[in-house]
Amino acid sequence: QSALTQPASVSGSPGQSITVSCTGTNNDIGSYNYVSWYQQHPGKAPQLIIYAVKKRPSGVSVRFSGSKSGNTASLTISGLQAEDEAVYLCCSYAGTGTPYLFGSGTQVTV
Amino acid sequence: QMQLEQSAAEVLKPGASVRVSCKASGYTFSNYFLHWLRQAPGLGLEWMAWIDPNSGETDFAPNFRGRVTLTSDKSINTAYMELSRLTSADTALYYCARGGAATFPLSFPVWGQGTMVGVSS
Numbered sequence: 553q554s555a556l557t558q559p560a561s562v563s564g565s566p567g568q569s570i571t572v573s574c575t576g577t578n579n580d581i582g583s584y585n586y587v588s589w590y591q592q593h594p595g596k597a598p599q600l601i602i603y604a605v606k607k608r609p610s611g612v613s614v615r616f617s618g619s620k621s622g623n624t625a626s627l628t629i630s631g632l633q634a635e636d637e638a639v640y641l642c643c644s645y646a647g648t649g650t651p652y653l654f655g656s657g658t659q660v661t662v
Numbered sequence: 663q664m665q666l667e668q669s670a671a672e673v674l675k676p677g678a679s680v681r682v683s684c685k686a687s688g689y690t691f692s693n694y695f696l697h698w699l700r701q702a703p704g705l706g707l708e709w710m711a712w713i714d715p716n717s718g719e720t721d722f723a724p725n726f727r728g729r730v731t732l733t734s735d736k737s738i739n740t741a742y743m744e745l746s747r748l749t750s751a752d753t754a755l756y757y758c759a760r761g762g763a764a765t766f767p768l769s770f771p772v773w774g775q776g777t778m779v780g781v782s783s
Contacts, residue, residue: 555706588769597757597773598707603766641707645768650723652697652768656706 558655569630572658574642582623586645589627593638637662664688666774673780679746682777684758691739692716695761698743700754748781
């Protein structure tokens with residue numbers, strides 16, 4: 553299985569909304585509603601911000617939302633803030649073989 | 663507070679083996695799968711394997727089967743990942759991460775701080 557495809561970078565101004573895409577195949581994103589998103593600041597471990605496509609762990613800002621259409625998942629950050637500047641990684645369950653596939657990460661710049 | 667504390671960075675020669683430890687605290691160690699992932703410099707995350715600390719059952723990504731050994735010690739809430747026959751391509755930051763079980767299905771809500779493993783002659 554190949555890794556998921558994410559844009560290398562996305563930028564926006566404070567207060568704006570941006571969307572980060574994550575494209576997979578019928579064998580991963582297209583087959584399972586288990587896409588998760590992680591925020592990673594420099595030198596830090598990833599932090600779960602979205603699971604099961606669109607659910608938010610408690611404590612994660614409501615400005616983060618997730619969705620999925622076909623083989624593509626999306627993370628939207630609304631009301632962009634300086635603290636949102638980080639790398640965002642998507643992950644999809646992919647069944648047997650290699651059960652978890654990750655994207656290469658998207659650098660979000662505010 | 664749920665935490666995973668990993669062992670310190672290591673530098674090894676090609677052909678050697680490395681063992682990374684991951685000590686859990688703040689939750690019941692036996693109740694959650696423990697996953698191992700790695701992040702090579704400038705690249706994305708790669709899932710390697712998981713272990714069920716309760717049963718010792720394991721599963722591996724095809725790329726790592728036969729070269730990775732996972733163990734756990736419930737008495738000290740610690741899991742171990744051993745990677746053998748190291749090459750320069752194994753230079754990466756290695757993470758342990760707790761599985762989400764039913765609360766956060768098929769995701770990774772708790773992460774260790776990462777262990778840098780360098781392979782160089």
